[in-house]
Amino acid sequence: MAVNSNTVRVALMPGDDIGPEVTEACLAVLEPLARRHDLGLRFDTLRAGAMAYRDTGSAMDEETFKRAEAADAILLGAMGWPGIRYPDGTEIAPQLDLRFRLGLYAGVRPIRALPGVPAVLADPRAAGIDLVILRESTEGLFAARGRGEVIDDREARDTMVITRATTERLSDFAFGLARRRAAQRGRRGLVTLVDKANVFTGFAFMRKVFHEVAARHPDVEAAHHYIDAMALDMVRRPWDFDVLPTENMFGDILSDLGAGLVGGMGFAPSADLGERHAVFQPSHGTAPDIAGKGLANPTAMLLSAAMMLDWLACRGAGAGWAEAAAELQAAIDAAFAGGLRTPDIAGSAGTSDAVKAVIGHLGSAA
Amino acid sequence: MAVNSNTVRVALMPGDDIGPEVTEACLAVLEPLARRHDLGLRFDTLRAGAMAYRDTGSAMDEETFKRAEAADAILLGAMGWPGIRYPDGTEIAPQLDLRFRLGLYAGVRPIRALPGVPAVLADPRAAGIDLVILRESTEGLFAARGRGEVIDDREARDTMVITRATTERLSDFAFGLARRRAAQRGRRGLVTLVDKANVFTGFAFMRKVFHEVAARHPDVEAAHHYIDAMALDMVRRPWDFDVLPTENMFGDILSDLGAGLVGGMGFAPSADLGERHAVFQPSHGTAPDIAGKGLANPTAMLLSAAMMLDWLACRGAGAGWAEAAAELQAAIDAAFAGGLRTPDIAGSAGTSDAVKAVIGHLGSAA
């Protein structure tokens, strides 16, 4: 399924709390960007999330799911709300349903130090952090979602599942991504599987399959690392890593840890990719404490939108899309390099200030 | 079982590679310390680890296990070796067997910034990092150790188990520890369960049981936090936390991450405590790359020994033991405050230099 550049249809799910705010900010930037590059971008706004669940009894109804499934890409704000839970106590997270139902096995979570954003690590090399956590997003421990059991209020069990098929696809994706990053951005071309193969059968299996796939990509360096050692190295020498495929739960942990190193969740975009579908979403939550105050940092959402444009370009939407993606990314960098400071990094620029700063750098920075 | 202060018997397992080196360093410090405080400390040196496995076919034979079990405490160096694995590919880790067989559910892993050790985080508050990861060490995902299955080379399964009994004990332990830290060291008395209750049945169960126990400890503040948010907060504001009980796998990850914040594994002691038994061990591995060169940093081992003396004091070994524990801890702090810099923190002090520096501060610093 190739994308037709004249009529790219994006399913837009603003979600809850700051979700709609960062979505609106994102649209405000995408609008002039699309005009500049003559992108035929159409949005289909859909309701999903905790408020939808509260009002309709469904976090994402079938009609909504079908429309999202039919779109060329799905762009999410943020979903969930502390006070609203499913009857079993778990979180309203339609994004998890989308990952599972659309087979979005490749959770791409770039961790990149933006110029100007104050470093969290003391080591000056932290300015060079540029890695991607590749979180498997359809199985692993999350295979137990909705399937765990509690026996007699005495013992609970959740089963982690790792399959050959998904590990092969994830590994292939990782090598392709590393190759592309080497070609386009001069990265070193290194794929490091993060596992716990020294203790678990499932991870020993994952490592075996990973190295089988690695043998088919001799141009890219392949390595593996234990999750505990990786957590340590994320704070000791994150600049030494490139692409890090890993199990779902491990990827959830490492991607938030990584976000912490480059300014927090406000700077953490994500793309959940499958063979035919893709969801783009800032990794942050709904932040009820700051909702409605115009304080939300829209950067993660903007970076997610840049990933979407890039993905659409790769899917055949055409050259203008790739240029728009690069320009958006460059404008975000330029805005922070030029002094933009959002409240989450001790600045005072609100959502609309950030939007203005990024729009102001469109074109000039590309 | 109370400990008799005149005849405390410690099972000593130096282990592999740098294990024996840091063990020797530890004994060199414990010897004058025991003399100063008149401690009746006797060591029973036992063989276990990867080399034992290579030479005898058993990483820790039954006779060795029985002698360790009969001791008042067990002190380990480091075990394992990259090239030596069990037939199923998993690591030679008798320390895991000890945790499971002796029911050492409370894995105490203090993360404390030592004065003088260069900070990894840019924020000056990092000098105040002082928290404890309390890693449950007998179940959780590790319950799958040796029990995972691979079906048809196609799919692997490992089951995480969380029980009410262990969660209750772990939680009780956490509140007691926080209370003690508040009384002795002015910490704020905060216990934060780290889980993923928004997705997993087992973690929702763990959280429920934790709060039942919390209700019995109204003098200590109880909170919970998601593992992904916690990984983020470990780099954003670790100084805000105190005692962090969590599941086995999560605790493994968080404790290494925490170690990274305070200088690395060379500064990370641990105690695995059960109702009657206790293992003390530096959290680092066997570091084959630096073994035999006199470069190993013995600090984690010394801090582990200080935890052992303190635990023995609490078990009835008497006042001299508590004083010796405090004196050892203070001497380590004083040595680093006084300029000791080991190779892992870009210094040049070898193992014996570190030993000398710490011995030099015994007494003077207490």
Ligand SMILES: CC(C)[C@H](C(=O)O)[C@@H](O)C(=O)O
């Ligand atoms: C909301 C939550 C269930 C979700 C997850 O754990 O996958 C989130 O943390 C994420 O990383 O997208």
Ligand SMILES: CC(C)[C@H](C(=O)O)[C@@H](O)C(=O)O
């Ligand atoms: C050696 C390894 C199996 C062990 C573990 O994961 O428990 C180690 O990492 C630890 O933290 O003690």
